[in-house]
Amino acid sequence: MKNNIDYSLYLVTDREVIGNRNIISCVEEALIGGVTIVQIREKNTSTKNFYNIAIKIKEVTDKYKVPLIINDRLDIALAINADGLHVGQSDMPTEVVRQLLGPDKILGVSAATMEEALKAQRDGADYIGVGAVFPTSNKNDARIVSLDLLRNIKKEVKIPVVAIGGINQRNIVKAMETGVDGVAVISAILSKENIADAARNLKKKWQPYHL
Amino acid sequence: MKNNIDYSLYLVTDREVIGNRNIISCVEEALIGGVTIVQIREKNTSTKNFYNIAIKIKEVTDKYKVPLIINDRLDIALAINADGLHVGQSDMPTEVVRQLLGPDKILGVSAATMEEALKAQRDGADYIGVGAVFPTSNKNDARIVSLDLLRNIKKEVKIPVVAIGGINQRNIVKAMETGVDGVAVISAILSKENIADAARNLKKKWQPYHL
Numbered sequence: 001m002k003n004n005i006d007y008s009l010y011l012v013t014d015r016e017v018i019g020n021r022n023i024i025s026c027v028e029e030a031l032i033g034g035v036t037i038v039q040i041r042e043k044n045t046s047t048k049n050f051y052n053i054a055i056k057i058k059e060v061t062d063k064y065k066v067p068l069i070i071n072d073r074l075d076i077a078l079a080i081n082a083d084g085l086h087v088g089q090s091d092m093p094t095e096v097v098r099q100l101l102g103p104d105k106i107l108g109v110s111a112a113t114m115e116e117a118l119k120a121q122r123d124g125a126d127y128i129g130v131g132a133v134f135p136t137s138n139k140n141d142a143r144i145v146s147l148d149l150l151r152n153i154k155k156e157v158k159i160p161v162v163a164i165g166g167i168n169q170r171n172i173v174k175a176m177e178t179g180v181d182g183v184a185v186i187s188a189i190l191s192k193e194n195i196a197d198a199a200r201n202l203k204k205k206w207q208p209y210h211l
Numbered sequence: 212m213k214n215n216i217d218y219s220l221y222l223v224t225d226r227e228v229i230g231n232r233n234i235i236s237c238v239e240e241a242l243i244g245g246v247t248i249v250q251i252r253e254k255n256t257s258t259k260n261f262y263n264i265a266i267k268i269k270e271v272t273d274k275y276k277v278p279l280i281i282n283d284r285l286d287i288a289l290a291i292n293a294d295g296l297h298v299g300q301s302d303m304p305t306e307v308v309r310q311l312l313g314p315d316k317i318l319g320v321s322a323a324t325m326e327e328a329l330k331a332q333r334d335g336a337d338y339i340g341v342g343a344v345f346p347t348s349n350k351n352d353a354r355i356v357s358l359d360l361l362r363n364i365k366k367e368v369k370i371p372v373v374a375i376g377g378i379n380q381r382n383i384v385k386a387m388e389t390g391v392d393g394v395a396v397i398s399a400i401l402s403k404e405n406i407a408d409a410a411r412n413l414k415k416k417w418q419p420y421h422l
């Protein structure tokens with residue numbers, strides 16, 4: 001599973017943007033629309049609730065044979081046997097997480113500078129998420145990464161690079177032109193009325209750039 | 212380590228009650244005063260910060276040869292090789308946690324009813340924390356457990372029972388008279404100016420009840 005991961009259309013969840021819809025159904029619609037990997041991000045909820053949501057989403061991602069990544073919480077990743085974990089700069093240190101997660105799980109690390117990107121690679125990351133490439137309201141603490149820096153990071157690191165932050169239908173081409181392996185999207189899919197179509201349309205824009 | 216744990220004076224941390232003092236020093240003072248086991252409870256902080264605090268407290272509890280328990284977060288417990296984990300009713304299910312934690316680590320479970328207490332025992336808990344036995348401002352969602360129910364739970368379950376919730380110098384004897392194996396304390400130690408003395412004075416009150 002771990003090799004040849006398709007990072008091209010990377011969905012990150014956020015229950016705050018889906019209104020009163022069910023997150024499990026929303027993720028399934030996004031899978032129908034063609035997202036290639038899913039990350040569950042839950043902040044400010046109980047461990048029990050996170051665990052229950054993650055177990056249900058895992059059933060759906062397994063059905064569509066798409067890898068499921070857990071944001072921040074190694075305990076949840078282990079408990080539901082997720083395909084991987086994604087950590088940010090305010091989460092557990094990458095090398096500690098890699099040791100607990102084992103060599104076979106996907107480990108992603110957020111980076112906003114060249115230094116963070118190279119350190120993540122050194123410390124055992126399988127891919128890095130670089131952003132925010134465009135201004136975003138999803139993550140209050142997001143630092144902005146220029147498209148030039150994104151391009152340079154992609155040139156320097158050997159592991160896959162996923163661009164994240166404010167990516168939508170209008171700017172996705174700019175992000176992809178930097179040569180990244182994928183783009184991570186939240187609102188541009190999950191806030192839409194027709195989630196499957198939103199994913200499909202992003203995927204269409206992305207096709208010409210896919211090697 | 213796991214057998215013959217001394218639960219008698221069980222310190223639960225809360226950085227909100229220590230003012231501008233350092234949590235590591237406060238825990239060390241409590242250990243000097245005689246607390247027999249320490250649980251780190253952190254809510255609303257980053258994983259990285261929780262991890263950093265826990266690593267430093269582990270050095271101190273190791274120095275005093277006192278077990279260190281992590282509240283809720285199995286990831287932190289595994290990462291710092293804590294002596295155990297304590298889960299509440301809104302955390303990960305007990306049997307899931309036991310499997311990930313392994314048989315050798317201490318697993319504590321919060322219970323506020325006889326049913327929860329018996330289920331915790333069945334699901335693999337090593338001890339239960341029962342409360343809140345007195346009204347408390349530390350945990351907003353705390354349900355009240357009468358001293359009669361506490362006494363009955365202690366009679367019914369075979370694993371150690373620790374009373375928690377609003378226990379202080381004035382009411383500690385009432386809690387101990389129920390036959391519990393220990394009392395858990397937050398503010399009655401950590402909010403005091405002289406933390407070591409506060410722990411010592413609680414321990415003195417507790418001596419006549421110690422088997």
Ligand code: NI
Pocket residue numbers: 217219421
């Ligand atoms: Ni003893």
